[in-house]
Amino acid sequence: MTLPDEKLPLRLSARVVLLDDADRLLLFSARNQTxxxxxxxxxxxxxxxxxxxxxxxxxxxxxxxGLADVDLGPEVWRGRPWTTTRDGITYEVRQRYYLARVPSFTVDTSAFEEVERAAITGHRWWTAEELATTTDLLRPAGLPSLLGALIADGSPARPITVAG
Structure with missing residues (x-):
């Protein structure tokens, strides 16, 4: 149990807003076991x-x-810190989201680590319109409008704070 004044260990994370040439976003899925x-x-x-x-x-x-030699774009979003528990340890997660644009390609998940193979249930390319109509949980929160603004306006001058 963590007391309110205790510092949690940090889990720093880097995420990629990967858009193809049709402005579709690649997302991975995981099923909540509960x-x-x-x-x-x-x-x-x-x-x-x-x-x-x-x-x-x-x-x-x-x-x-499976993509190599990608030109990583700017940091566009910064996740508001949140907590997660892994192997009995609670961490404070801090995420940075970077934009990358690539030609359409077939995703190769053969280099997944064991934890990814166990947790990830699938992947797909999404349009902003499809994201706006899904009832599934999206991360970060507000993803349809965040993506719409990114596509319409380009990268922000400074990273936007997002939930998740």
Whole structure:
């Protein structure tokens, strides 16, 4: 149990808002074991020892999609800190989201780590319109409007704070 004044260990994370040439966003899914709901989220994961956010974002792209040599764009969103428990340890998660635009391609998940193979149930490319009509849980929260603004207005001058 963590007391209110205790500092939680940090889990720094880099995520990628990966858009193809048709402005579709790649998301991965995981099923909630408690209620069966489906949650969709961007490419990405935790920083490894000594990695920068940008290095982690590029590594995660290789591992989760098979893409290498991607020109990583600017940080567009910064996640409001939240907590998660892994292996009995509660962490404070801090995420940075980077934009990357790529030609349409077939996703290759063969380099998934064991934890990803166990948790991720699928992936798909989404349009902003499809995101706006789904009843599944999307991360970050407000993803349809965030994506719509990103496509319409381009990258913000400074990262926008998002939930999740």
């Amino acid at each position: 209620d069966g709901s489906l949650r969709w989220f961007t490419v990405g994961g935790g920083l490894g020892p000594g990695e920068t956010h940008e290095q982690a974002a590029l590594r995660e792209l290789r591992e989760e999609t």
